[in-house]
Structure formats: structure tokens, C-alpha cells
Amino acid sequence: MRIFLTGARGMVGQNLLECPGLGVHEWLTPDRRELDLRDQASVVRWLKEHKPEMILHAAGRVGGIQANIESPVEFLIENLDLGRNILMGAYEAGIERVLNLGSTCMYPRAAVNPLREDMVLQGALEPTNEGYALAKVMTQRLGAYLNREYGTRYKTLIPCNLYGRWDKFDPERSHLVPAVLRKLHEAKTKASPTVEIWGAGTARREFMDAADLADFMIQAISRYDELPDLMNVGLGYDFEINEYYYEGAKVVGYTGAFQHNLSKPVGMQQKLADVQRLRQFGWTAPTTLATGMARAYEFYLNQNRGLE
Ligand SMILES: NC(=O)c1ccc[n+]([C@@H]2O[C@H](COP(=O)([O-])OP(=O)(O)OC[C@H]3O[C@@H](n4cnc5c(N)ncnc54)[C@H](OP(=O)(O)O)[C@@H]3O)[C@@H](O)[C@H]2O)c1
Structure with missing residues (x-):
């Protein structure tokens, strides 16, 4: 076609x-x-x-x-x-x-x-x-x-x-996942003992x-x-914002601690798409968060090295 x-x-x-x-x-x-x-x-x-x-x-x-x-x-x-x-x-x-x-x-x-x-x-x-x-x-x-x-x-x-390969990682334009990966990468590079998470990190995102x-x-x-x-x-399930940070820390190799800044805004508590029609069509997203975040991080590193 x-x-x-x-x-x-x-x-x-x-x-x-x-x-x-x-x-x-x-x-x-x-x-x-x-x-x-x-x-x-x-x-x-x-x-x-x-x-x-x-x-x-x-x-x-x-x-x-x-x-x-x-x-x-x-x-x-x-x-x-x-x-x-x-x-x-x-x-x-x-x-x-x-x-x-x-x-x-x-x-x-x-x-x-x-x-x-x-x-x-x-x-x-x-x-x-x-x-x-x-x-x-x-x-x-x-x-x-x-x-x-x-x-x-x-x-x-x-x-x-x-999120994923070809995402935008600059702080002005990035969404949650690339922002988390970049923040953790920079914290690791500078050996920062803590990384700040806005709010309690319990809001959920898909x-x-x-x-x-x-x-x-x-x-x-x-x-x-x-x-x-x-x-x-959609995925049919979502994760707490904290979980994106925990998974990101594993992917990046950041071993410091997280600090919640409760004075910052957190946005909507949840925004999860219903997947009944998608399941009837017969499709489920195959990639786990760990694999997807690792792939996005590799893309970010390659981009910084001028390889993408
Ligand atoms: N990213 C998400 O999380 C997300 C989630 C749900 C739905 N979507 C939807 O998925 C679609 C693609 O999103 P994306 O994340 O791939 O966005 P993106 O990375 O910003 O890409 C958008 C593309 O549209 C092109 N474009 C914009 N205005 C144009 C114009 N006047 N003429 C020709 N090309 C034009 C841009 O070209 P230039 O490179 O020249 O600017 C760019 O290549 C959008 O409709 C978005 O609403 C995205």
C-alpha cells in the first residue's frame, strides 16, 4: 500500500x-x-x-x-x-x-x-x-x-x-520519562546525594x-x-511517578536517595486510558517499563555522543 x-x-x-x-x-x-x-x-x-x-x-x-x-x-x-x-x-x-x-x-x-x-x-x-x-x-x-x-x-x-527513542530530552520540552532519565543521569554524573521528586510522587501516569x-x-x-x-x-495499567524514578535509577545506575518536595504541584492524580476496545482488537503493548526506559536512555546517551 x-x-x-x-x-x-x-x-x-x-x-x-x-x-x-x-x-x-x-x-x-x-x-x-x-x-x-x-x-x-x-x-x-x-x-x-x-x-x-x-x-x-x-x-x-x-x-x-x-x-x-x-x-x-x-x-x-x-x-x-x-x-x-x-x-x-x-x-x-x-x-x-x-x-x-x-x-x-x-x-x-x-x-x-x-x-x-x-x-x-x-x-x-x-x-x-x-x-x-x-x-x-x-x-x-x-x-x-x-x-x-x-x-x-x-x-x-x-x-x-x-516516551522512547527520538523523545525530547531538553528540560524545556521534555515530558516525565525523558525528564526523569536526564535528571538521574546528571545527578549520577555530578555524584549528587539526592534527587528531588515534586510532591509525594504518588500520582499515577500511563x-x-x-x-x-x-x-x-x-x-x-x-x-x-x-x-x-x-x-x-494504551497499556491498560499505570505507574506511580515514584516508580518511574525507581526504574530510572536502576537503568541509569544512580544510587543516591530521593527527596519529596511537598510544596510543588503534582497535577492530575490519574489519567488512565480504558483498553476494552483495544483488547477486542487483540493487541497488548509488549514492552515493559524497564526495557522501554533502558532503550530511551541508550538513545539519550547515543545522542549526546552524536551517534543518533
Ligand atoms: N508524544 C506523546 O506523548 C503523544 C501522546 C499521545 C498522542 N500524541 C500525538 O502523536 C502525534 C505525534 O506526536 P510526536 O510526539 O511524534 O510529536 P513530535 O515529535 O513533536 O513530532 C511532530 C511532527 O510533526 C511535524 N509538523 C508539525 N507541524 C507541521 C507542519 N505544519 N507541516 C509539516 N509537518 C509538521 C513536525 O515537523 P518539524 O520536525 O519540522 O517540526 C514533527 O516532525 C501528535 O499528533 C500528538 O498529538 C503524542
Whole structure:
């Protein structure tokens, strides 16, 4: 199959392109200089010219809490423009299948865990990343409307939090797992006796290796018709923040102590995706936290040595 992968240079895209089983398909992976997905006319022209049979939409403006708080306009507009251009462009170019990536921030702030797909739009969103989340919800709904009105078969996956190879380790942009690995690596290098954890570390987080999402997506491509229109892709379980630090310390070889700073904010207590639909589809994430964190740490070390 000819597949157009958007965001091919991002974490999800790179993990997908490293996945075994890729070779049976032909991949179209233009970068932003070749095709800026914000430009509607260019997207339509490009799709009509290259006629992919399927689009995997893994491009987006992605960032941490601080960036989301500071730039809600950019997070809303860019993600909405990308989603709209891809879906409307696909429709105009006669491309029937689009697999779009959402995010668990599409779920209402007060939704009860585990988060089921039918809870989307059942309540107010988390204010800190509302712009990003609204764009994700609107893109998913636009896909559903196109299916209903014009008979397309556009689907959205909602992955849980991701980490892994090709993650961002700089403190400005990193999420929990790369931030933990970097902090522990630096503490080990400087022989710091303690590492600080914000809050009691008992809040729970679900992080999946991006290589596992890639593995799932390869299966989803070949079994596209069996996929529901909206489906979470998660682990089905989560870990305490403390456990990410303990596992990280083993991986990095940090032997110091942890100190909890109870004056710092901890965020949501839990955000765990329901995996009933995923289990019905017949897939379980294969990578353990220990293996995934070791792989991410190796990537970080190689990057520092200029090997990745
Ligand atoms: N990371 C997570 O924890 C997570 C969790 C759940 C869902 N997701 C979803 O998965 C998708 C991919 O995430 P990711 O972590 O791989 O993000 P990422 O590493 O930041 O990659 C995003 C990619 O999108 C590209 N892009 C952005 N704007 C573009 C534009 N106007 N034209 C062309 N390309 C553009 C970027 O290109 P440049 O390199 O040129 O900027 C980059 O390659 C996103 O939709 C995200 O919401 C991610």
C-alpha cells in the first residue's frame, strides 16, 4: 500500500519508520520544507498528485504544559489547520482511509478513570492545554462527520502518553520519562546525594514506549477495517511517578536517595486510558517499563555522543 506518513521526523514517525514489518508498504514522508501541512492548497495539490491509499496523520504541534499555557493560539490553530487540511484534503483527493492521532487530553478534566472513548465531549477540558485538546477533538469530530455525510472511513486513535527513542530530552520540552532519565543521569554524573521528586510522587501516569505504538499502527494498517472509528491505544495499567524514578535509577545506575518536595504541584492524580476496545482488537503493548526506559536512555546517551 502507498502510505503518506505526516510528522515522519517526529517521535511517533521515527519509531514507525524503524519498525519491523514496514517494508511491505511504500512510504511517502515529505518533511515540512517539502510540504507545510498548514497550507491547505499545497496539501490538496500534493495529495491529488501523489494519491496515497492511506494517510497516517502523526504531525502536530506538540509541547509540554508550559508551552501550552503560553501559546494556546498556536496549539489550537496549528493542530486544527493540520487536522482540517489532512481530512478535507483526503476527502477532496478521494482518499478513503486516514488514521488520525488524537491524545488523552481530549478527555474531560473530571472524567472518571479509566477513560472510555464515549467520554469525549462529556465535560469541560483541562484548562492548561485546552487549545491543543479542542483541536484534537474537532479533528476527530470532523472525521466522524465526513464518514457520516460522505461515506469515508476516517478513524482516530487516542494514544496514552508516549516516551522512547527520538523523545525530547531538553528540560524545556521534555515530558516525565525523558525528564526523569536526564535528571538521574546528571545527578549520577555530578555524584549528587539526592534527587528531588515534586510532591509525594504518588500520582499515577500511563506512559507507553512509542515503539509499541508503532507496532500497533503497523497492525492497524493491515487490519484497518476491523478498527473502531475511535479507539484508545494504551497499556491498560499505570505507574506511580515514584516508580518511574525507581526504574530510572536502576537503568541509569544512580544510587543516591530521593527527596519529596511537598510544596510543588503534582497535577492530575490519574489519567488512565480504558483498553476494552483495544483488547477486542487483540493487541497488548509488549514492552515493559524497564526495557522501554533502558532503550530511551541508550538513545539519550547515543545522542549526546552524536551517534543518533
Ligand atoms: N508524544 C506523546 O506523548 C503523544 C501522546 C499521545 C498522542 N500524541 C500525538 O502523536 C502525534 C505525534 O506526536 P510526536 O510526539 O511524534 O510529536 P513530535 O515529535 O513533536 O513530532 C511532530 C511532527 O510533526 C511535524 N509538523 C508539525 N507541524 C507541521 C507542519 N505544519 N507541516 C509539516 N509537518 C509538521 C513536525 O515537523 P518539524 O520536525 O519540522 O517540526 C514533527 O516532525 C501528535 O499528533 C500528538 O498529538 C503524542
